Amino acid sequence: MSDMSMIEAIRDAMDVCMGRDENVVVFGEDVGYFGGVFRCTADLQEKYSSQRVFDSPINESGIVGVGVGMAAYGLRPCVEVQFADYIYPAYDQIVSEAARLRSRSAGDFTAPITIRTPCGGGIFGGQTHSQSPESLFTHVAGLKTLMPSNPYDAKGMLIAAIEDNDPVVFFEPKRLYNGPFDGHHDRPAQSWKGHPLGAVPEGHYTVPLGKARIAREGAAVSVITYGTMVYVATQAAEEMGIDAEVIDLRSLNPLDMDTIRDSVQKTGRCLVLHEATLTSGFGAELSAKIQEHCFYHLEVPIKRVAGWDTPYPHAQEWHYFPSPKRVGLALQSLVEETV
Incomplete structure (x- = not known):
């Protein structure tokens, strides 16, 4: 077991999956050399090369659309939409392509794509960095919608999502990245270090999807x-x-x-x-x-x-x-x- 923040647990989940399966690729805006705006992908490009961890243009529809194509042909993309507020341009790709691919192809193709995105407010990000659009995705048949609340669940659920054969939208509450909030202030009440749910197993494990x-x-x-x-x-x-x-x-x-x-x-x-x-x-x-x-x-x-x-x-x-x-x-x- 290791003490991890949610950021570290999410990064560790991608690291574990990339180490186990060469078909797992990670891409999105600033996720490569820079390691993501919240540092969730830090050092992954150095470890796995720019062929498997790379930056994309500022084009969410393109990020998800390319990811769906990759997924249909055997890869397991884990893409990042930098903020949940930016996911709307990709909504058609998620709903009309990723979520429907298995049924419209009568099972000939699947879309094992995981779409990570930070959600919610609390960082003074304003109207375009603070929204919680999860209900727009729970309506969509063929799509799994997840939101962990702690590092232990974040790692286990993200591994399960990446290994799942259907598309998953993985919402990450950014207020919880560094510790659980006390609800009264714009900072965590404590760090995840020493918190029971901040103790994260090393290596591979999963948290079952669909279990509260x-x-x-x-x-x-x-x-x-x-x-x-x-x-x-x-x-x-x-x-x-x-x-x-x-x-x-x-x-x-x-x-x-x-x-x-x-x-x-x-x-x-x-x-x-x-x-x-x-x-x-x-x-x-x-x-x-x-x-x-x-x-x-x-x-x-x-x-x-x-x-x-x-x-x-x-x-x-x-x-x-x-x-x-x-x-x-x-x-x-x-x-x-x-x-």
């Missing part, structure tokens, strides 16, 4: 969340003294309904939490599924806490994020509510 993690056990209310909000939910529960169970989804599609169902049936109360905008966010789908699967176990209606329905507010981003206070008040309301 119980981040905090509890019996009074279930919080269904993912990414940075796992730590906001945990902090809110502890600050309010509420016996909340926090479920870290890890995988948004495929979704682990069994773990969600077990938790909600146990607690009878449910809060759905995410950083993205409330309307049509992934929480809407979660709420619908929980209603369908757990209706007779719910003691009160499901609540949602999310970002506001506004364009991303650069100067007020810490008012936009669901805070421990806002989440804590929602938890308290759920626990006290009766029908």
Whole structure:
């Protein structure tokens, strides 16, 4: 085991995969000589050559389109879209080509491409470096959508994604790159060094895709969340003294309904939490599924806490994020509510 940040764990995952399989290639904007804007690919070009780790033009549609072609003909590209906000020009390639290739070719071709991209706010990046567009991809059949919340999961899930024979969009919450956030400040509460989830096994291992993690056990209310909000939910529960169970989804599609169902049936109360905008966010789908699967176990209606329905507010981003206070008040309301 080694202490790793999420950046180091992501880099280690690519290193492991490239060492095991010469068909794995890494490319994107600035990922080669420079090692990526967040340094996730640092030193990989020196180790594996510029034939396998290389820079691309500033053209996200081209990055993904070339990656899909590579994948169809036997390579396993792991491409980086520098910020999730830049993924929109590549959306047609992801949806119309990568996600549909297996079915439209009747299984003759697959698209084992992994698309890494940093998401979410908290670095004062403004409107074009801070968005959370994950719900746009969970809608797409044939596409897996993942978001780890810690170094251990990040490495194991990324290895599983690269080895998967279908396309994967791998969202990386940039606020968690260097440590778990405390929810109140623009810096990590602590580094991953010494944190249980910062202890990452050396070498090859995988975290199963489609399996959630119980981040905090509890019996009074279930919080269904993912990414940075796992730590906001945990902090809110502890600050309010509420016996909340926090479920870290890890995988948004495929979704682990069994773990969600077990938790909600146990607690009878449910809060759905995410950083993205409330309307049509992934929480809407979660709420619908929980209603369908757990209706007779719910003691009160499901609540949602999310970002506001506004364009991303650069100067007020810490008012936009669901805070421990806002989440804590929602938890308290759920626990006290009766029908």
